[in-house]
Amino acid sequence: MPELPEVETTCRGLAPYLEGQWVRSVVVRQARLRWPVDPDFAKHIKNARILKLERRAKYLLVHTDKGCAIWHLGMSGSLRLVEQEESPEKHDHIDWRLDSGLTLRYRDPRRFGALLWTAADPLVHDLLSHLGPEPLSESFSGDYLFAASRKRKQSVKTFIMDGRIVVGVGNIYASESLFLAGIRPDREAGSISKARYLRLAEAIKKVLSRAIAQGGTTLRDFIGGDGKPGYFAQELNVYGRAGAPCPSCGSPVRDMVLGQRSTFFCTRCQR
Known part of the structure; x- marks a missing residue:
C-alpha cells in the first residue's frame, strides 16, 4: 500500500508537470472506486488551473482555482503522465487532459483508491479534519x-x-x-x-x-x-x-x- 514517502515522492515527481497547467477535460471510465467519483467531477474541474500540489498524510491534494481534488492511491493506485493519444489499458480509470498535451492518468487495479472534490478548504474535509500532525513537521516531537x-x-x-x-x-x-x-x-x-x-x-x-x-x-x-x-x-x-x-x-x-x-x-x- 502506498505510504507517506510514496505519496510524497509522487507529489514531488508530478508537481513540475502539473502546477500552472489547465485541466481541459476529464474522462472517468470507472467511477466505482473506494467511494464513487462525483458524477459532476468533470464539470467542477474543467478549465481549472492547477495552482499547487501538496501532500497531507497519505492524500495528494491538487489545488486549483476552482477547488481542490483529493486523491488517495489506495492499495494499488498510481498516477503517471502520458501522451493524450496513448490508449488506456484495462485498469486506467481516470484521465485529466492538460493544455500541455499530456494526460494525467490514474491506474488502480484493485480500485481501493479515491478521487474526491471540495470547493472548501480540504483540511476541513471529513477525511482530513481529524488527522494528527505531520511527522516531519515541527509540531511533531x-x-x-x-x-x-x-x-x-x-x-x-x-x-x-x-x-x-x-x-x-x-x-x-x-x-x-x-x-x-x-x-x-x-x-x-x-x-x-x-x-x-x-x-x-x-x-x-x-x-x-x-x-x-x-x-x-x-x-x-x-x-x-x-x-x-x-x-x-x-x-x-x-x-x-x-x-x-x-x-x-x-x-x-x-x-x-x-x-x-x-x-x-x-x-x-x-x-
Whole structure:
C-alpha cells in the first residue's frame, strides 16, 4: 500500500508537470472506486488551473482555482503522465487532459483508491479534519508523543500508526523506527518514558526522511512510465527479515502480529 514517502515522492515527481497547467477535460471510465467519483467531477474541474500540489498524510491534494481534488492511491493506485493519444489499458480509470498535451492518468487495479472534490478548504474535509500532525513537521516531537501516550494501554506500535496521533507512520516505518529507537513494539504506549519518546520521534523523522530521499534518487519516470516511486530497494533493518540476523547484534529478528499487522523486532536490541 502506498505510504507517506510514496505519496510524497509522487507529489514531488508530478508537481513540475502539473502546477500552472489547465485541466481541459476529464474522462472517468470507472467511477466505482473506494467511494464513487462525483458524477459532476468533470464539470467542477474543467478549465481549472492547477495552482499547487501538496501532500497531507497519505492524500495528494491538487489545488486549483476552482477547488481542490483529493486523491488517495489506495492499495494499488498510481498516477503517471502520458501522451493524450496513448490508449488506456484495462485498469486506467481516470484521465485529466492538460493544455500541455499530456494526460494525467490514474491506474488502480484493485480500485481501493479515491478521487474526491471540495470547493472548501480540504483540511476541513471529513477525511482530513481529524488527522494528527505531520511527522516531519515541527509540531511533531517526543514531548508531543509522551503527552499523547499517557494512560494508553495499547502497544506503542499501534499507537504511532494511529493517524489521529501522527499521520503517515505505516507498518514498515513503524517497525523500522522502533528498532532505531530501541523500543519493543509490544510495549504499552503509556509505560514508555519521555526520554525514549524523544528518541522515537527522531527515529520516525529519520526513517521517513531517508525513505523520501531514496525515492527521489531512484524515482521512476512519471512521463510514460508506471508512475510508481522506485524507492522500495531501500535496505530495511528488521521489516520482513524474520529469522535473519539483526544488523546490530546478530540475534535472529523475531516477528509477531500486532493490530493484525506483521511486526518485526530484535529481542536483544529492543526493550
